[in-house]
Amino acid sequence: MAKNPNSRPRPAKREEPMNGAMKFFLAGCVAELYLLIIRRFYINGTGKQVVAWDSYLIGLAWAGVAVAAIGAVLSFLWRADQKKRKIGWVILGAGVFLAAVSAVVRINLSVLTLLYVAVPVVMLLGILWSLYDRECAVALTILGVSLLAMWVLRREVTSIYTGTYFKALTVVYLLVIAAAAFVAHKAMAAGGKLGKLQLLPSGADPLPIYVACGLSAAAVVTVLINSLVSYYAMWILAGVIFALAVYYTVKQL
The missing domain is CATH 1.20.1280 (Monooxygenase)
Structure with missing residues (x-):
């Protein structure tokens, strides 16, 4: 048989x-x-x-x-x-x-x-890019890099010697986050492509990227407000990263 x-x-x-x-x-x-x-x-x-x-x-x-x-x-x-x-x-x-x-x-x-x-x-981040869908990996990468950037910026932004330079770098990083959201939006409008480069899969959901950019910008702004506030913002951002990683892992399984 x-x-x-x-x-x-x-x-x-x-x-x-x-x-x-x-x-x-x-x-x-x-x-x-x-x-x-x-x-x-x-x-x-x-x-x-x-x-x-x-x-x-x-x-x-x-x-x-x-x-x-x-x-x-x-x-x-x-x-x-x-x-x-x-x-x-x-x-x-x-x-x-x-x-x-x-x-x-x-x-x-x-x-x-x-x-x-x-x-x-x-x-x-390498593990995330290996396991998760492209848009999920991009979102977690933005959040992870933002967390690392906050760790560096909040330590130096209050320095009397380099504080001004790191405040300027904080503003530059905020512009980079805004540019990332704009590029993602423009790519999705063209089927995930930016020119000839396929940045995201066609039909991918860009919402995780937009949310990651928004949360990252809100967290990084606290560096310019208060060191204590940015400290708690770092922990909140780390919690968001952990929660999203668990969610995406379960979703992939």
């Missing part, structure tokens, strides 16, 4: 996105581990360890440059093969990260605190 063709096991539709999410997760863990190693031996280490790592960071920075160059060459040579080209991009990205972090941390140790936050945020 012939088997019902509908009873055959179907391949998981989300296998490729899950693989991409796992790659971002592993890359984020490795990057965060490197930052922790720097903190352990270059900041909290003994005198000999600090001196040794001062030289190590120079060597690691040049090693990163070499790795990035290899990745760039491989990406160019493998440009006709999509899978191999991605390998070249990964090597290029790893080299850029190693070189940039090693050089910047050696110049300014305070940057390490920002990197502790930036690496997990980038990792989570």
Whole structure:
């Protein structure tokens, strides 16, 4: 008796996105581990360890440059093969990260605190772009970047030395949020395209993007009002991100 063709096991539709999410997760863990190693031996280490790592960071920075160059060459040579080209991009990205972090941390140790936050945020955004629909990923990216921007701006906007510059950057960031909403609206009016570039799927719902832009703008404005108010606004924005991530995850499942 012939088997019902509908009873055959179907391949998981989300296998490729899950693989991409796992790659971002592993890359984020490795990057965060490197930052922790720097903190352990270059900041909290003994005198000999600090001196040794001062030289190590120079060597690691040049090693990163070499790795990035290899990745760039491989990406160019493998440009006709999509899978191999991605390998070249990964090597290029790893080299850029190693070189940039090693050089910047050696110049300014305070940057390490920002990197502790930036690496997990980038990792989570990569996972979101791998798992969620494009409009959902864009909305969560806007909210995530806004949260990171608030964390930086509210620490510097009250400084007597750099406060004016960071207030100006806050206004610029608000304009960027408004531009993002305008671009999304213009793209959806053209079937998700901006010129020849397909920004969003045709028929996508732009409402999450508009809401993300509105919430981000409202939260960032508090940076210019009061430091305490912006502190609570940050937590509210973080709660919104968590709630939306849970909602989109359930929706995807």
